[in-house]
Amino acid sequence: MEYYTEVKLMGDAYGAGFSNGLTMCGSQSAAAFRKVEDMGPDAVYDDDRQHRIVLHKKAAGQAVEVSTEFINDSAEAVTLEMLSSFAIRGINADRIHRLQSFWSAEGKLRTESIEELHLEPSWNRCGMRVEKFGNVGSMPVRKYFPFLVVEDSKKQEFLGIQLYCPSSWQIEILCKDDDTLTIVGGIADRDFGHWMKKLSPGEKFVTPKAVIAGGNTLYEVCDKLVKAQKPAISDVDKKMGIAFNEYCTTWGNPSYDNIKKICDKLKGKGIQYLVIDAGWYGKGQGWWNSMGDWSVNEDKFPGGLKKIADYIRSCGMIPGLWFEMESVGANSEHYEDKEHLLLKDEVPLTVGERRFWDMEDEWVINYLGGKVIKLLKECGFGYLKVDYNDTIGMGCDGPESLGENLRKKVQATQEFFRKIKAEIPEIVIENCSSGGHRLEPSMMELVSQASFSDAHETLAIPLIAANMHRVIRPEQSQIWAVLHAGDSDNRIFYSIASTFLGRMCLSGDIYDLSEAQWKLVEQGMDFYGMASEIIRSGVTVRCEYSTTQYNHPTGSQLVIRQLGSRCLAVLHRFENSEAADLEFLKGGRVIAEYGRVEEDFSAKAWIYEIDQ
Template structure:
């Protein structure tokens, strides 16, 4: 396997082999560069036009970080149409693994053979074969995660790649001259993401990074990629505390009275955070299209939010608050504030009932500093849930291309996340984007936790929760268990056991639960606390499931995560399931167990010690 760089300069010839419009790899621009120097792990390439590329490589744990820097030392400006974050060639693989993702169906594993992808070389090796995928917009996890794993089943070798790109991105698989593959990826190029970048004389541009790892199994290579991430987890949040979010209790209608009622029910039950979700602002016109002004609804919270935040703390919990800070809804007084909104074709960029703040605008940053950061400080909130419920799309007006303008706006959003952390260092930030649309590593490095999905009451929760092990740390993956008075014991086990695949978050009709139901929930909370070190620091060694359906799952799922000699096993049964084969317990000593998996849609979990 050879690391190198792909680049396309405007005005140069595109690659041949029937590839123009499919890929910008193999262009005249890339062919003109030749290696002139190795600097440690880095490689330096020059062409004869005073352009330089530095391929940066850095070993991080059991993975390699890669990025590409373009330097223009010529007297003329250069416009890039494509610059790869990574490019590797000479890859032997017969299967490709990707993670598909839609709203409330995040991370579904898709495995295809090279033949199914139609990536066999042409008979005379002159035709380029291309499989190109990615995302366009400001929701980087949409249709696919920025992830790929290439498997050589004969050698039992996997190559895993994860892109750190929170806006439009792409990954390409190419085959032309032999049976090996070239894999390249980075910012979505001019063809795919409407991106060009002008680099003036003496200027330079560096791509977002990618992380690459190798391993003997898919889960081994995924674990290396995930452990290469460096999340800014708050010191407050390092004990894997349990969250209660009231959204599925009040359904977007929180008030002082109903939050107080929730507090009184949860007091002394071991909950670390109580999060007030959407609906605390506006004039009673609905939470969905009232964001932007961030004025407290005094009918719901007389005197503001400090009183209820103080009450939450008096009950032994850290108060949290929801914002969708980048968006402006139709009911906001700023909806027509064209000067400070993103524009496209000269008019405000509108998606459904939302417009978007220009996060590069200093006035906007000052406004959000007052409305978000100041409110959090003055009221004593220690937890911030940042939601994001639609995408900018291909880009917006600005000084550069649509795609580059988009990239800069999203970078500015990330800058505001850093500003929040700088001003409130102990804050616990949750990354949410209608669930999992921003479960991308550069976003995950800015936060303590993330909402894994909006599939809060669906039967697919354990499937989606297990999927997340391949791309984010389970200690950051917030899994909801929504509880109802009508839940059977089996349904409670099914819901609570799902949270053992990440961070436990409770919601639902908690004040209507019986004492017996609460007892099952509290037993699950105790089990979660016992398993928390395995969830946080372990390695997922087994994930088996027998269903392709998410709306009507069948069969069962078993996930095993190991830390030293201790293991956490989580079993879920779906429709038409059979009694589980518990062979994994035969050489182990059970330390704790929770639940009962005696029927369809039930679940059980074990903590056990492996015999030497």
């Protein structure tokens, strides 16, 4: 296995082997570079035209962090059409693992053999075979996560990769000269993501990084990749506190009165955050199309939001507030503000009834500084939920290519996240994009928590929650338990136990619950508190499920997470399930348990200790 680089410069020949249009790898540009020196773990490559590439490598925990730097030392401008973040050749593998993702169905594991992907070499090694996948747009987790694991099943060896790229990205698996694979990934190239980057003499460009790890199981590799992430978790959020988000209580219609009613019900119950979600702004036009102005609806919140934020704090909770700060809805007074919106083909880039602020525009940053940061400060909000409910697509107008303009706009969004954190250091930020469309590691490093999905009430919640263990830290993965007065005991167990796979967040008609129902919820909250250290610092060692359906799951799912000698096991039964097999508990000493798992759509969790 060898690390190297792939690059394509405008004007150079494309690769042969019938690959043009499938891949930009193997081009004349890449063939012209030769390694000239090693600088510790880094490698330097030159060509005859005074171009230089530095392949940067450094340790990242039990993984390796890789990025590529292109330096134009020539006297003429050069245009990149493709530059890999990482490229590895000589890989022996017979199975490929990817994570598919759609709205409210994030992270479904897709495993295929090399033969199923048709990646066997051709009979005379003439033709290049390519499996290329990725995402185009500003929702980097859509169809696929920027993630890949390859497996050599004979040797039980796995190699995993995560790309840190919040805009358009790609990963390629290639086969040509022998039975080994080449894997290449980075920014989506000119063919796939409309990306070109012009570098004047003396300029350089550094790619987004990738993190790469090896191991003997899929979950060992995933754990190394996830633990290489360095999230900016606020000090106040390091104890795995429980959140309550009122969205599935008011359904986009919060007010002073109903938030106060929620506060009165939650007071003294051990909730750390109470988050006011969408709908606190605008005037009777609906939350979906009114973002952009961020004027408090004083019919709902007379005198503004400070009064209710203060009331939340008086009840012992940290107040939180929802924004979709990058978007402008059709009912906003700024919807026609062409000067400050993203354009495509010289008209405002419009998706449904949404447009997008130009986050590189200084006026926009100052405007949002006043509307977002100032409001949070003045009202004393300690929690910010940042939502993002559609994608820019292939790119936008600007000084460079569509794909490069997109990359820079998303990079500017990330800078605004950093600005919020700099001005309100104690703020707890939640990353949400219609649920999980931004569960990508460079975004996750900017925040304390993330919405794992918008699957608030579906039966697939435990499946999606378990999927997230492969790509983000469970301590950041906020999983909702939406509660209703009509819930059976088993439904409460099912919902609450799902939150043990990450961070607990409650919602729903909590003021209509009976005392008996509240008792079950509070028992679950107590269990979560006991399990929180395992959730935060443990290793997922087992994840077994027997369903392929998310809308109508069948069978069961068992997830076990271990920290030292202590284990957390979470078992869910779906439709047509068999009696629970509790073999995993044999030889262990049960410390705590919650739930009941005696029939379909029930759940139970255990904390138990094992001998090591």
